[in-house]
Amino acid sequence: MRIREMLSRLRDRARRDTLAAELDEELRLHAELAARDRRRMANVTRVREETRDAWTLGVLDDLLQDVRYGARVLRRNVGFTLAVVLTLALGIGANTAIFSVVHAVLLEALPYADPDRLVSAWEVPNGLRDARYAASYLDIVDWQRGTKAFSGISGYGFNRYEITGPEGVDQARAVIAMPGLYGILGARPVIGRMPRDDEQRLPVVAISYRLWQRRFAGSRSVVGRTVLLDHKPFTVVGVLPAGFHFPTPDIDLWTSFQPIASMSPESPGAPNPWITKRSVLAFRVIARLAPGVSMRAAQADLNAAYARSAAAYPDDDAGRTMRLQSVRADAVSGVQRALWTMLGAAGLVLLLGCVNVAHLLMARMSARRREIAVRRALGAHRGRVARQLMTESVLLALIGGAAGVGVAVVASRLFVRFGPSDIPRLENVGLDVSTLAFAVAISLLTGIVFGVAPAMFAWRSGAQDALREQGRGGTAGQAAARARSMLTAIEVALAVVLLVGAGLMIRSFARLLSADIGVQSSGVLAFHVTLPADRYPGVAQKEAVIDRMLAGLRAIPGVTAAGASTSMPPSRMQEETAYLIEGQPPSTPGHEPRAVFVPATAGFNDALGIALAHGRWFTTADDSASAPVAIVSRSLARRYFPRDDAVGHRIIIDAGPRTIVGVVNDAAYEGVGAPLTPQVYVPFAQRPWPGVWVAVKTAADPATTMQPVRAAVSAADPELDARELEPLSSLVGESVTRPRFQTWLIGTFGALALLLATIGIYGVIAYAVAQRTSEIGLRIALGATTPRVIGLVLRGGMTPVIVGLGVGLVAALAFSRVMVSLLYEVTPTDPSTFIGVSSVLAASALLAAYLPARRAASIDPSAAMRSD
């Protein structure tokens, strides 16, 4: 019944003109008949008014009326409306765009079944609270039996494959799963299935949606087909849905355990240390909490299991504890802080925009005083007028929000395109319902925030006040001036906080770019070559083909050096190892010093410009038959040999002692700006590996050398090819993508903040000058000189700026602490940033204040005093 009535009302509302005409006719007849019968009748107008209420929508109709009126007012002031809408579009757009990233990356459900019950487990060495180690295969197998807190626990490793076949060559990263992994994840392929636990020894693989589309054009017949991964046949058993990532977005292949189960790096048939040794922590652990088990209880259970392993195998498993972490926290650990910081920064920009808009509205309120006074005098209730003004503000905000959504669409496309590829699920960023809801919500909120001041103004002003107090700045004028000063101070304070943030990021990024990575990257080409185990089973074959390839590379015109190793600076680290210097007391288990372990050939240091400090680099004479030797980096040498006499001492790696024959400068292998781990180099021939990174130093243009490099690799063996061939400088650049992106973002926010604050200060002072035209004219008439007038205006304008600077600096000191983890070699209280930001802001404010001050000084006193 109620609904039916409401629908009728809505329908009547739509045809209210017809209804009104009918009612008029009805009442006319009524009046006619009443007159004939000489009966009294109520006032027809009143009857009509009261009846018409039946087909209005009450408050809604008032609102519509307000909106129409507001729209008319806004259309009449195009300049004002444009200024406000543009300011809001930038603010709301920035927030919506960042929110779309936050939503896709941090808030949206992970693509696993019941993702909140998924945990990763890490081994944390005692005393190294922030370190996270993987686990050994045998330990994980023991835990599968020895824990009760999990409905499943398993592990996985990574591999890099070259996919070959009629579709061409693709590079792809793979996850190699221990049995149970895919069941724990609850991965649901769109077609086919995941590798099964009983396929441990079968070469089967599920592929990503992306790879399916790109390589197989989405053909359903891909399931059951054979693909060649590193020239070995694998059967495709399934395709995962778009947006399925595990554990990171760069993985395209998920295989069974077969690649590891069948692998033996040294020679076929030899035991594979990845499986047989408890000291090789090669597998990341993932588990699903059993129903009803808390994280804490599960961690205790796993630690008990670990303690049993440690008691049984004290040489391998001791001195560490297990730590559980939610998979969500895991997936976003690096970016969470950064994203929330960016959202906070965007919020500050919007707040700054609100302050500017509030001031514009306040300024316009003085111009509209008369209009409001007239409406009050005609009987409008103060609440009704305040509501009208609030409606206008919200309407403005919604228009700004609509434009802001446009800005956000563009910005989020840019994020997807130029954002760092290591941010999980970044490609899911886009405008969806929740993002749009966010945009609408902040638009409404924004409108209310900057609409409060004008609405309050209307509420407070009496019907007669405004008519009486024409222009000549009475007490209300003073209150408004105080309010404007406060807005200026707030604006400056907000800008200081943002600019300090931006300044810190920019300084940090500059430091990062000039960070010493220990190698000369200019003129260097780097690439990776895989040595298939069937063609190069033993040490001698591997050594021979690499020597042949390096000789070919060195023969290219312009090439001055070439060398190979298992890792490549600044971010391709293959292996870490524990070590011991002979003669030093052994460390407690779990506390062994660790170093990046780099089997390298002759010439590797020359190609990368890794400077030799003492002794010598490897030569081709350091082969599998010669005495075991090692070269250590300076940081390692300095730690144990303060007198620079490392050469000649021995270092123990993997139980075997090696004589130190040289000391080289440190090089970064774990990313630009990451803390340096010391390095130990050994001759490649003494620790061969079925794949190498090659560095080629050329005096010629690296781009033109690429083709000859490929040719030289094929010449060594047509089956080999140079993968990921690119200048080393691009590897270095790729390593700083994320900080670059963050710096660019917050730098944009900082620039916006500076712009908005400058415009705001200019607006406030210019308005104040316009208000005081006659007063200033009087002063000039009484003999005030130009510098005095300028001084007067500047003093008035700069006082709130200085207050704002002070407040802002204190706030920035408090806030910048959240940025610690985003900064490289810059403290969050970096004095030069704070001083620089203050000066830049003070200078902009001074400029913004000077222009109106000049205008004030050039006021013509006679004209000014006549003006009102």
Added chain:
Amino acid sequence: MAPKRDLLPGTLDLLVLTILSAGPLHGYGIALHLKEFSDDVLQVDEGSLYPALQRMRQRGWLKPEWRQTPNHQRARYYTITAAGRKQLGEQTAGFTALVNAIHRVMRSV
């Protein structure tokens, strides 16, 4: 002239529906009927009657229709609908119960 009484709240709908249950009438006719049959005791203000007619139309109790009066004037006649009759039944029952209750209380003292 007898003293005029304001209608008890809520009774206007009941009276209008009752009058219309005898046949279609226009607004003036309803007002006239109410007054005549109550011997001038009940009087409804046009400012209440016409909004009430709109409201009852929106609730689906009445159906308006333009027709000629016997004097060949165009007038809007209101006809009671099935829903209106149902409503009339409920309201009559409720009203009778109320009046009886009031009577009982008044006699009890």
